[in-house]
Structure formats: C-alpha cells, structure tokens
Amino acid sequence: MCAGVYCGNRRQLLVLSVCVLTGLIYFLRGKRLAAVSIPSVPLLSDVSRRGPPVEGEEFPMKTPWGAPLVWGDSESSAWRRDEFAHHSIRTSLAILAVGKYNHFLRRLLSTAELHFLLNFYVTYYVLTDRPKELDPLPKLGSNRELKVIPVAEMPGWDTLGLRRMALLASLIGDRIHLEVDYVFCIDVDQEFTNAVGAEILGKLTATLHPVFYGQQRYYYPYEKDLDSMAYIAEGEGDYYYTSEFYGGLCSEMLALTRACSLLILQDQERGVKAQELEESYLNRYLVNRRPTCVLSPEYSWWDSPQAPEVPTQRLHSIGRQCLSTGKTGGNTDAC
Numbered sequence: 484m485c486a487g488v489y490c491g492n493r494r495q496l497l498v499l500s501v502c503v504l505t506g507l508i509y510f511l512r513g514k515r516l517a518a519v520s521i522p523s524v525p526l527l528s529d530v531s532r533r534g535p536p537v538e539g540e541e542f543p544m545k546t547p548w549g550a551p552l553v554w555g556d557s558e559s560s561a562w563r564r565d566e567f568a569h570h571s572i573r574t575s576l577a578i579l580a581v582g583k584y585n586h587f588l589r590r591l592l593s594t595a596e597l598h599f600l601l602n603f604y605v606t607y608y609v610l611t612d613r614p615k616e617l618d619p620l621p622k623l624g625s626n627r628e629l630k631v632i633p634v635a636e637m638p639g640w641d642t643l644g645l646r647r648m649a650l651l652a653s654l655i656g657d658r659i660h661l662e663v664d665y666v667f668c669i670d671v672d673q674e675f676t677n678a679v680g681a682e683i684l685g686k687l688t689a690t691l692h693p694v695f696y697g698q699q700r701y702y703y704p705y706e707k708d709l710d711s712m713a714y715i716a717e718g719e720g721d722y723y724y725t726s727e728f729y730g731g732l733c734s735e736m737l738a739l740t741r742a743c744s745l746l747i748l749q750d751q752e753r754g755v756k757a758q759e760l761e762e763s764y765l766n767r768y769l770v771n772r773r774p775t776c777v778l779s780p781e782y783s784w785w786d787s788p789q790a791p792e793v794p795t796q797r798l799h800s801i802g803r804q805c806l807s808t809g810k811t812g813g814n815t816d817a818c
C-alpha cells in the first residue's frame with residue numbers, strides 16, 4: 484500500500500535500479516564478447532539454453548558456395564548421418580606418430596574407438612617409427628582394424644611437418660585407395676571428446692581453424708611471401724582451415740596430397756618455406772579447390788581465449804592447447 488509522493492518515489496527508485504542493473508549486464512556481456520572478438524558465436528550458456536544449433540547468423544549451415552558447414556547436433560547433420568546409415572562405407576584415419584609424438588597415439592586411438600564413425604568400417608593407418616610401442620595392439624571394436632606402416636625416424640619438427648603430405652600421397656596411391664573409400668588425415672596430438680559421425684563425410688572435407696573462425700579475412704595467416712608456392716593474394720580465399728583434421732574420398736585426397744607435396748618440393752628446391760608449413764600449402768590448395776564439406780570448430784577445438792565457444796566440442800587439440808598455455812616439450816603427461 485502506498486500513496487502520494489512516497490509511492491511515486493519508490494516506483495521511480497525501482498525503475499531506476501532495474502535500468503542500472505540491465506545497463507550493467509549489457510556492459511559486462513559486451514566486454515566479454517569484445518574480449519574474444521568473435522561476436523557471431525553465442526556464449527555456451529546461451530547455446531545450451533537454445534538446444535541444437537539451427538540455421539542463422541550464429542550457426543551458418545552453408546558456405547557461400549553452397550557446401551554444408553557442419554555442426555554435429557543440427558538437423559542437417561542428422562539428415563546427413565541418415566543418408567549414410569544404409570551404406571557400407573569403408574573409412575580410415577591416417578595418423579603420423581614419429582619420435583616423442585608416439586606418446587599421444589594410444590589416447591587418440593582409444594578416444595576414436597569411443598567417438599569416431601561408430602558403426603562404420605574404420606581402418607587406422609598408423610605411420611610410426613616405433614611400431615613396438617603399439618604392442619600389445621589396442622583392443623578395437625568389430626569392423627575396425629589397425630595397420631602399422633613403419634616409417635623412418637626423421638629429425639626435426641619442420642622436416643616432419645613438410646614430409647607428411649608426401650608420405651600420405653604415396654600411401655594413399657599405393658595402398659589406401661585400394662582398401663577404403665574415405666581417408667582422413669589427423670594430427671596425433673588430439674583426442675575425440677564427443678561423437679564424430681557420418682556428417683563429416685564429403686568428397687573433400689576441411690575443418691575451420693577455431694582461432695580464425697568469425698574473424699575478418701585480413702587476420703588469416705595466409706602465406707604472404709610472394710616467392711612461396713603457398714602465397715595467397717589479397718582477395719583470394721574464403722576461410723582459414725586447420726591442418727589437424729581434413730579428409731575425403733581417396734581420389735580427392737590423393738590429388739590434394741600430391742599437389743601439396745609438389746608445392747612443398749618446389750619451395751624446398753628454392754630454399755623457401757611457408758610460415759605455417761603444411762597448413763599454408765593446404766590453405767593454398769583449398770583456395771583453388773573448395774571443400775565440399777566444411778566442419779565447424781566443433782571438430783578442431785582447444786581451450787583458449789581466441790577459440791569460440793561451440794555447442795559441442797568433438798575433437799580437442801592437446802598439442803595446440805599446450806602451445807597456447809606455454810606448456811611445450813612433451814615432458815608432461817598432457818603435453
């Protein structure tokens with residue numbers, strides 16, 4: 484109960500406090516979004532309240548050239564999984580593990596057994612200089628097998644980063660294309676944390692780099708050295724892709740790995756090296772041959788102030804996480 488001037492004052496006070504509180508919330512939220520500088524991606528709390536991603540500005544479902552942009556829990560991903568469910572498709576993961584990177588291998592394999600293309604034929608092609616470290620072989624589900632391909636120990640991280648394309652090109656050409664339909668190249672320093680299903684299957688699939696997702700093209704670390712075969716001119720290119728996870732039909736992957744290893748070789752002959760190594764050449768290739776399936780950063784994620792919050796984290800990069808927190812050297816359990 485109130486009357487006269489007291490009632491008016493109290494009401495004014497109430498309205499004033501609501502306004503101040505709302506203003507404060509907007510200010511704090513604005514600051515948070517500005518800090519991660521990816522305004523198009525909602526905060527995780529908003530995401531879980533809204534349920535699965537739906538078409539819209541926050542979750543684009545298509546690239547400008549009409550390829551699907553994949554969020555695993557969206558309706559279109561469910562349709563894509565249904566489409567593939569009745570085909571007996573043979574898929575594979577190609578994993579390079581040389582030197583100290585061998586210690587990542589078991590974690591990648593055991594999490595792939597929990598989350599990667601369950602109910603499909605999966606072959607793990609493990610290229611390693613220490614085949615004995617896989618002894619005893621990890622227990623695999625039915626229709627899943629592991630093939631070890633011994634490779635020579637190669638000194639130097641740079642050298643290895645640039646050798647992978649050539650190794651893959653010869654392995655796909657000699658063997659993989661005869662044995663499976665799809666091959667995905669994956670960095671060993673990663674783990675699957677949630678389902679990765681048939682929604683990823685495309686003729687040519689590439690994954691958006693989380694740090695540059697939603698950023699202006701200007702910030703992409705495309706190769707800027709005019710002398711490099713990986714050079715990307717201003718105005719070229721759509722997205723910046725990660726080299727940690729990409730794949731597709733064997734024929735497409737054979738073309739990609741052959742073309743990229745040729746670009747790398749041409750640079751090496753002239754003593755040129757692209758700044759982001761393999762990733763630079765991959766991005767160059769994907770400018771000319773756009774992927775037919777683009778995976779959102781759900782499929783390449785690590786905890787960093789620059790990475791967007793995503794509805795579901797599916798593939799987690801332990802190595803890049805360690806780099807972003809400054810823990811490198813392969814001495815700790817995680818890194």
Ligand code: UDP
Nearest residue numbers: 579580581582584640643644670671672802
């Ligand atoms: N790699 C390896 N041994 C090495 C360096 C690299 O086996 O000494 C392989 C491994 O599969 C690794 C990939 O090459 O995940 C790419 O290297 P890295 O993950 O260090 O590159 P980044 O993700 O930091 O670009």
Ligand code: MN
Nearest residue numbers: 670672727802
């Ligand atoms: Mn990596």
